[in-house]
Amino acid sequence: MILKTYTYFIDERGNKLSVFKDFKRYKFLVLIVLILTFANTIGELLLPKMMSQIIDVGVTDQNISYILRLGTLMIGVTLITILVRASAAYFSAKTSMLFSRDLRKRMFNKVNRMTFDETEYFSISSLITRTTNDIAQIEQLVLMGLRPLARAPLTFIGGLFMAFTTSVRLSMIVFVSLPFLAIVLYFVIKVVVPYFPRLQKALDHINLLLRQRLTGLKVIRAFSRDKQEEESFEDANDKYYQIGLKVNKVMQTINPILTLILNLSIVATLLLGVRFVQQGTLSIGALMAFVQYITQVLNAVIMVTRMMTMLPRSVASIDRVKAVLNYPSRSVGGSNVLNEPITSVKAQDLTFYYPDANLPALENLNFSVYKGEVMGIIGGTGSGKSTLLKLFMQFYDPSEGKLLINDQAIDTLNPESVREKISYVPQQNYFFSDSVRGNLFYSNPDASDEKMLDSLETAQAMQFLPKEKPLEKTVARGGRNYSGGQRQRLAISRALTRPASLYVFDDSFSALDYKTDYELRLALQGKLNDAATIIVAQRVATIRHANKILVLENGKVQGLGSHDELMQSNQIYREIAISQGEEEDV
Numbered sequence: 247m248i249l250k251t252y253t254y255f256i257d258e259r260g261n262k263l264s265v266f267k268d269f270k271r272y273k274f275l276v277l278i279v280l281i282l283t284f285a286n287t288i289g290e291l292l293l294p295k296m297m298s299q300i301i302d303v304g305v306t307d308q309n310i311s312y313i314l315r316l317g318t319l320m321i322g323v324t325l326i327t328i329l330v331r332a333s334a335a336y337f338s339a340k341t342s343m344l345f346s347r348d349l350r351k352r353m354f355n356k357v358n359r360m361t362f363d364e365t366e367y368f369s370i371s372s373l374i375t376r377t378t379n380d381i382a383q384i385e386q387l388v389l390m391g392l393r394p395l396a397r398a399p400l401t402f403i404g405g406l407f408m409a410f411t412t413s414v415r416l417s418m419i420v421f422v423s424l425p426f427l428a429i430v431l432y433f434v435i436k437v438v439v440p441y442f443p444r445l446q447k448a449l450d451h452i453n454l455l456l457r458q459r460l461t462g463l464k465v466i467r468a469f470s471r472d473k474q475e476e477e478s479f480e481d482a483n484d485k486y487y488q489i490g491l492k493v494n495k496v497m498q499t500i501n502p503i504l505t506l507i508l509n510l511s512i513v514a515t516l517l518l519g520v521r522f523v524q525q526g527t528l529s530i531g532a533l534m535a536f537v538q539y540i541t542q543v544l545n546a547v548i549m550v551t552r553m554m555t556m557l558p559r560s561v562a563s564i565d566r567v568k569a570v571l572n573y574p575s576r577s578v579g580g581s582n583v584l585n586e587p588i589t590s591v592k593a594q595d596l597t598f599y600y601p602d603a604n605l606p607a608l609e610n611l612n613f614s615v616y617k618g619e620v621m622g623i624i625g626g627t628g629s630g631k632s633t634l635l636k637l638f639m640q641f642y643d644p645s646e647g648k649l650l651i652n653d654q655a656i657d658t659l660n661p662e663s664v665r666e667k668i669s670y671v672p673q674q675n676y677f678f679s680d681s682v683r684g685n686l687f688y689s690n691p692d693a694s695d696e697k698m699l700d701s702l703e704t705a706q707a708m709q710f711l712p713k714e715k716p717l718e719k720t721v722a723r724g725g726r727n728y729s730g731g732q733r734q735r736l737a738i739s740r741a742l743t744r745p746a747s748l749y750v751f752d753d754s755f756s757a758l759d760y761k762t763d764y765e766l767r768l769a770l771q772g773k774l775n776d777a778a779t780i781i782v783a784q785r786v787a788t789i790r791h792a793n794k795i796l797v798l799e800n801g802k803v804q805g806l807g808s809h810d811e812l813m814q815s816n817q818i819y820r821e822i823a824i825s826q827g828e829e830e831d832v
């Protein structure tokens with residue numbers, strides 16, 4: 247019950263769900279496990295009774311046929327119990343594997359829908375640990391918990407009942423042993439619990455350092471930080487080792503203590519039991535059965551204690567998985583589906599604040615771009631250029647004012663239906679370890695070879711690709727077998743391969759040399775006439791032929807017009823242009 251309350255989370259639609267919600271789906275399997283476990287326990291409880299009957303009736307009276315009859319029955323019950331036990335193990339493994347598969351899928355879907363800053367909030371390494379290690383931990387809890395949790399109460403109550411019916415006086419030993427086991431259980435909960443969240447955190451830190459090390463390899467090498475990185479990793483690794491060692495030390499001390507309590511209880515049973523046998527108040531068979539029952543009863547408690555040592559670790563994992571599933575993802579956009587191609591984009595007093603920011607990243611922007619037009623955006627670093635593009639891509643909704651797509655407010659439009667019509671080249675490109683064709687397919691799975699070759703030609707990528715089978719050329723993960731400028735051209739080819747009505751380039755020409763930049767712009771002319779194009783650029787040369795240029799400064803529009811108009815009337819633009827050697831055009 248506590249676990250159930252603890253593991254609730256709220257889904258995207260505000261429904262209250264449990265991390266263990268998928269169990270409902272497997273209720274049939276769970277029922278089979280419970281029935282088999284019940285049958286298994288009954289079998290285990292019957293066997294000592296049968297054995298005592300064989301000794302007390304068969305052996306004492308030298309009744310061979312009775313021994314044979316009951317012996318055969320015992321073998322039958324044993325075989326069935328083994329079979330039932332193996333089936334219960336199989337079905338509980340199946341349930342736990344299916345459960346963890348579904349939980350991983352739910353986590354993946356949640357992470358898949360997260361925005362960039364939401365993934366940053368959790369940190370990518372932590373999301374990986376949560377989806378793999380933490381879910382594996384929960385899977386173990388289900389696997390180890392399903393049968394023992396059903397078995398322990400059954401064995402405890404059944405065993406206690408059988409022990410009482412065998413000998414009430416000997417049963418008192420159980421009540422002496424139980425408080426000792428309760429003390430161990432309390433110690434486990436008190437001492438071990440606090441270590442597990444720390445252990446998982448330490449593992450997160452190791453993952454973070456490893457990831458940082460692998461992705462930041464060049465920076466680390468360039469600044470000769472290898473030694474410091476090794477030291478930080480050693481510290482994190484050592485911390486994990488220290489916490490892990492402490493936890494294991496406690497756990498390893500608990501196991502012999504539990505075995506000691508069990509064995510002392512058996513010794514006490516035998517000492518007392520033998521005396522009762524000598525007095526003639528207890529049969530030998532009953533004493534032997536009793537030893538088995540007390541072992542079963544105490545083992546049930548020990549099983550729960552061992553489960554308890556596992557529970558804190560799993561609870562820490564449940565907590566971490568729940569935090570991701572529970573995270574209130576920002577819902578962006580609305581439900582209106584945009585069916586027709588984008589023919590206009592307009593901003594009316596558009597203002598945007600990043601979540602938790604006091605100052606706006608964009609303030610009172612007004613502009614419009616129509617089908618067939620090119621709008622350039624220029625401005626200093628941090629002026630809000632990428633932020634504006636993020637609003638087009640519906641990573642965020644506008645805070646105030648309006649951003650209209652085909653005269654419909656963007657926050658009423660379904661994001662998938664808008665993104666489908668946009669081809670976007672982000673500032674940071676990413677490529678998959680695949681062929682050029684595989685990477686271009688990513689933007690348009692229906693693209694023909696002609697379309698892809700044409701895009702490569704337009705983006706000036708054929709200059710560095712082999713003439714023979716350029717589409718088969720391999721691209722390493724992240725595109726690291728190409729230079730920065732070559733990667734930009736591949737990214738532009740990928741964007742051009744996608745049929746879209748709005749093309750958005752975020753600083754995608756910055757690594758090109760002037761000649762290639764010029765040739766690419768020439769080739770682009772006439773290719774995107776049916777679409778609207780928005781180009782964020784650092785260089786005036788890249789956007790000087792645009793129909794209009796938006797000059798941004800600290801999130802505000804400082805100018806809007808053609809290159810010539812801005813050169814005449816806009817001081818900021820003129821200064822940028824002159825600093826880039828464009829003065830002769832004034």
Ligand SMILES: Nc1ncnc2c1ncn2[C@@H]1O[C@H](COP(=O)(O)OP(=O)(O)OP(=O)(O)O)[C@@H](O)[C@H]1O
Binds near residue numbers: 626629630
């Ligand atoms: N995720 C974010 N959360 C909060 N503030 C942000 C976030 N991203 C950007 N900002 C802030 O918004 C402002 C505009 O950033 P933006 O990335 O749009 O600038 P930019 O013009 O594209 O700069 P650059 O040319 O350097 O890429 C900056 O002051 C930046 O600090």
